[in-house]
Amino acid sequence: MDAISYQRAGDVGAALAEVNRPGVMFIGGGTNLLDLMKGGVMRPMKLVDITHIDALNGVGTLPDGGLRIGALVRNSDAANHAWVRERYPLLSQALLAGASAQLRNMATVGGNLMQRTRCSYFYDTGFPHCNKRVPGSGCAALEGNNRMHAILGASPQCIATNPSDMSVALAALDAVVRVTGPQGERAIPFAEFHRLPGERPDLDTTLAPGELITSVDLPPPLFAQHSKYLKVRDRASYAFALISVVAALQMDGNTVKSARIALGGVAHKPWRASATEQALVGQSLDRATLQRAAALAVQNARPLRDNGFKVALAQRSIVRAIQQAGGVA
Template sequence: MNRFDYVRAGTVAEAVQAFAAGPDARFIAGGTNLVDLMKYDVERPGRLVDITRLPLAEIEEHDGGLRIGALVTNANVAYDARVRERYPLLANAILAGASAQLRNAASTGGNLLQRTRCYYFYDTATPCNKRIPGSGCPAIQGLNRIHAIFGASESCIATHPSDMCVALAALEAVVRVSGPEGERSIAFSDFHRLPGDTPEVDTTLKPGEIVVSVDLPERGFASNFTYLKLRDRLSYAFALVSVAAGFEFDGETVKTARLALGGVAHKPWRNREAEALLQGKPATRETFQAAADLIVAEAKPQSENGFKVELARRAIVRGLEQAAAGTPQSLSDKRIQ
């Protein structure tokens, strides 16, 4: 691990100032991703700005929804009574990810800012455009079973690892940030980037900006939702495909539909055309299959992950059926319901 300066900030303004004054500075809270990357010599910050003392560890009522401070742990979000009652999709997604120990340490802001990555990113003996821009992407011609089938580029085919973020995408949360130019809000769909020619840049944050909170809207799909996660083992594994789905109904007809996928792209993946297709239709298997077919028609698999296309299609149909029936995927019995 390289040598670095360490600064502990007491306010958001102090954190922003300390970040701007340091060489290759990084904010650190729970450190569940950053510390790993430093140990592997992937990240070499010149300064760590400790933000754990900032007043950002509360969940508060806000404009009919909830405002989750950036330093609220994943566990505290998942077990908060208001989140469980009004946004169970988010609670279930969090509990499907990582381990209890990590959820107790990882922060909300840190979850949003964890690096989109694959095993080549961690291996400093191999090229990686995310580590060293322009060095190449060995995954494209190499081991790519877990990689993206949507939104990839010739520069990077890694997938975003978060479960929380897939649910936040479906809920259409808003990220509030602060930086040298003041505060601003970012729609969740605009917060993470596709790789394009600059895969080393994961988010749309400006230099020196810090995540302050995540704001949840009033509508949370409390009755008709699911988070379905398909993975190689039943715990402590990233998703091969995950589905966050929520419905509102007008009688037997879909009034509002939200759908986001994880494990398939460089960011949580939404298809607005598929959501529009569901609206005004009966909640039938045929309707759900049409939406799934529309989504996977855009898939561009790699040499080893073609199975993800059919896996995604089936997962979408199953997830929509669970959400429509109000029978979300069980967290205690992880067999597909």
């Protein structure tokens, strides 16, 4: 690891003043950033520690009945907060499905949003071809081991997937990411926060240079009674998703009034299955209906040599998650 300098920021203004320089980065829990630094993937010259900024911590209610979660709230604290468990249980489930208890005790909500892909070609600097790490160098995963890679929304420049469990839940909940930076404060709808790779896979999010995540806002709860986060992985703990599914339903008796379906492990960003959501509205949860709706989620899938199994696995997982959310499985 290269020599770096370190500074602790006492407030948001001080943090923004320091990071608005080349080679300077924010650090919270550091559970992802420090790994990337040790591997030589990221080489900041200076770290600005934001963990002592009280304004970025805490969980509070919003005037509309929603919830605001500070960017520095630890993943374990968010998952176990009474308001999150009661009003947004699928978010609690997603947080508890991620990493180990030790990592959840360190990782922050804001840091979780900024996770980099776990593509092995990105992480291993011995592979020269990675457009995410070295723009313009190519994508080794296209012809390499691509079992864990994207089947939706990829580009010839990058087929990496977003690793966050929490973000899949936030995508389904239509959360809003609040940020502040050199140009002031702004609110980013969650669907617009993470990017598809396109021609610039090195850019994971739509954050502008120098911007800092301050909180995540959740709308009023609609799906507390009928929701499920399902994660399918190679081993039962501390593994990233092959496929993950959020199923959140509003039911009118046995009929779906509204639905939110989001997928993880399939794309460069959490993937909302809007066609599946629309196909469920006004329908009962019979298996034939669910199978037809699930097929719509992957109708534009472009599997690779090693990950074609994800197409069928995603459909089965969607059906199972909806059944569990609706209480019919």
